[in-house]
Each structure stands twice: as C-alpha cells, then as structure tokens.
Amino acid sequence: MHRRMLLAGAALLALPPARAGATKPEVAAAIQALTGGAKLRQGRIKLDIPLLVENGNAVAMTVSVPDAVSEAERIRSIHVFAEGNPNPNVINAFFGPRSGRPGLSTRIRLATSQTVIAVAACADGTFWTDSIELLVTLAACIDEI
C-alpha cells in the first residue's frame, strides 16, 4: 500500500503534470466539472488503446484497474475523453458494489490522431488519470457512401 503510493508519487514526478496546458479547454472544463478542481493523479487506472490505429471507426479501448484497491478507495466511475473528436465525450461508466473489477472494454471512434484521456473517481474522493497519444491512419479506398 505504502510502496504503491510512493511509486505513484515517483511516476508523478517523472511525467509531465497531468498534461497541464496541453489539454483542450473543452476537455479541461469537463474534467474540472467532474473533479471540482481536485488534483488528478497518475495511477490506479490504466488506459489501453493501440498507438497506431488503422481505422478510426472502431478502435479497441480498455480501461482497467491493474492493482487491487481497498473498499475505501473503490473506483466509482470512469470517464473517457477524446480531445480530437468533434464531441470529446466518449463514455461515462459507473460501477456498483457488485461490479467485481471496475473497468471496461469497448470500441470507440477517433476522428483523427489525438490524445485520449481517462479519469477515474474513487470512493475516497481522489481522482486518477491515464492518457495515450495515438496516430490514426485512414482507409484509402473511397466508398460509394
């Protein structure tokens, strides 16, 4: 427990602070509304999306919670934003007590190369984030519709 916190702290130092400055105002506002201004920390959740996307119409995405957390730290909700989409909201997911392992997989649309950001709200009032910057290549053949 203690060790993990330390590791999370170290990760914070190594990473650019929650992409401050880079986040689009729209997404920053949505995250602000979610967190009420509380600090976003790295850790607890992990976002997985391929770094190189063949077609932005259906991109596999997983948000997981790699390490067990205590009941008090339970992940209550996960929110995903795609900065480069016309509407940056992707999904808001809420987990009840019977959800054994909070997290989800789905397929999402990505309009262009961009950064995808996941934010988790925990029962202890903390907020955690992970993000991935990815490239989207497009299909070449033009279709009739």
Next chain:
Amino acid sequence: MARPLINAPKSVRRGEVFDIRILIAHPMESGQRRDDVGKPIPREIINRFVCTYGGEEVFRAEFFPAIAANPFLTFSVSAVESGVIVMTWTDDLGASQFESIEITVT
C-alpha cells in the same frame, strides 16, 4: 433488428469475478455525417446502458457518439448469488431494449 450477442458463464463460484461481453446491433449514427445530397444525418445512438444483478445496479454507462457502430462492451460482475442479470439500453428516440441471462452461483 438482430438480437444482441451476450457472452457470460452460466455457472460461477461464489466470490468469483467474471466478465460479461455484449455486442449490440445498432448503427450509432453520430450526427456528424451527411447523406449523398449533403444533408446532415440526424444523431441516433444508444445513449444509456444499465446492467442489474438480482435487482441491484452493477454497471451503468452513458454512451456518446464516439462509441463505435454495433457497440461492444465488456465489464465485470462479482458472483454473489444465483439470479438474473438484466441488461437494458435506451436510444435517442427513447426506445428501450433489454436482454436477461441467468447465472448459477455454486
């Protein structure tokens, strides 16, 4: 409209955490596309998905147009007792559909 495909174990041990996978036939029309004469195609998506287990909510999601056509979703559930798992989803027109599965907990 095609039936959804649901994948979940029929029987699990108490306390075990298991995955439910669901694939739903739906175009998830984003509202961003235009038809061949340039007219915008109105948004028509599934915007809400709820899963209950023994009547209690386990998982709920708000979908936005960024969820791909024919939505695919995996989430997990902790086996507590034998019972019914009900999944309900609602689209922009307010129409709801549901499917249920039974789970035996040993």
Next chain:
Amino acid sequence: MRAAALLALLLFAGPAVAQPRSGYWDAGPQVRAMQDDDTANPGFLWVEQGRAAWQAPPPGGKACAGCHGDIAAMRGVAARYPAADPASGAPVDLAGRINLCRAVNQSAPKLAREGAEMLALAAAIGVESRGLPQRIATDGPMASVIARGEALFRTRMGQLNLSCAQCHEARAGARLGGAVIPEGHANAYPEYRLEWQTIGSLARRIRACLTGVRAEPFAADAPEMLELEAWLALRGAGLPMETPGVRP
C-alpha cells in the same frame, strides 16, 4: 494423366500469385483480433440473424430449414460459389442462389442483395464453410464466366485508368495512403468493414474499388459483377474461407 496435368496447369497458371495470401494478413493486429474472436466479431450479429431467418417460414411458404434441415448441412456450399445452377445451367453467386430458392422454392419476393436479410443468410451459410478451402467449379458454363472475369480484372478502367490487376497483383503488399493493398480475395464475404461500419457483400467491395478508380460501378446483378466474383474465387483457390471476415 495428361488431362489432369493440363487441368493443374489451367488452375495454377492463371493466378499470378502461386500461393494466394488472404487480406487477413494485410490487416493490422487489431482487425485480425476482431475477426478471430467470435464474441467480438460484429459479423456474428448477422450470422445469428441469418440462423433465425433460416428457421422462419415466409408467409405461406416453407422455411429454408423445412427443405434443407439444419443449417450445418450448408457446410462447404459457400466455398464453391459462384456455381452453375443445375436446373437452368445459369451461373449464380451465393446471393443469386438464395434468391433462386426464394423465388422457386418459397414463392417469396427476392431479397435485396445488400439488404440485412440477404447478408444475414449469406453470412450464416458462409460461416458453415469457415476453414474450408475456397474451390469453385471451372468446367461447363463456369469456364467462360471465369475467363471473362479474368479479362475484366486485367482491363484498365475509370479516370485513373487502372486495372484491378495493377493494384492487386503488381502492387499487392504496397501501401496506398494508410492502407496496404491486399491481393483482393473473395474468401471472407460477407465481410464486416470498419470503413462501412457494417457488413457488406463482395459486390459492394468491388463497387468501392471501382469508385476508387473513378469508374462507373457495375450494378450488383450485372453479369460483369458475377464474372469478377468468379475470377476472384478462382485466383484465391485454396484459401480458407473466413466468413464473416473483418477488414479495415
């Protein structure tokens, strides 16, 4: 013996690619993973719908199952289409064959080729052949259909003045924009394309390529479409069927 050797020559001299390579291998790992997992492959939504349609009688008619029994009896069928209809001798593709049964055996209206019910039935019949080698008849009325299909495949078309062969033989494996040009095989149809965000027929795929070279696409029921389909099936002979395939 001589005849067999000649047949082998005929079969294998045609395709420039001695060992055909499925478009599956030109798709990225995410797309392959989507095809490999039946619980994640969206094509199975249509397979399931097709299995239900197989059981459902049309008004006043007999269900497909009423004559053919379990759909498992369709194993191997999709792998040998296009084929000649034994009754009329006319070559048909699988969708054409299904519509023959609709008209002759069910007295029901034909299904639209790109409609959900046709794609669903074709996917459900196709999946029964998964893993079996694609192998169509080359004799009888099929011989000339295939020959015309190959000629078309090598004919330059459209404002870009390109033949199918120039991309799918000469430049197969090269990149066109973001996409790898596959050999252009027919073994995975009906196929779920991420670009379409739905399932579609081989004819729709061919039309997309024709539009790509700015050519006027053939109608879905034009003889040229069937000819191209037949040639594609022959040049991909031996490829395992993948229906319902997934491509970018």
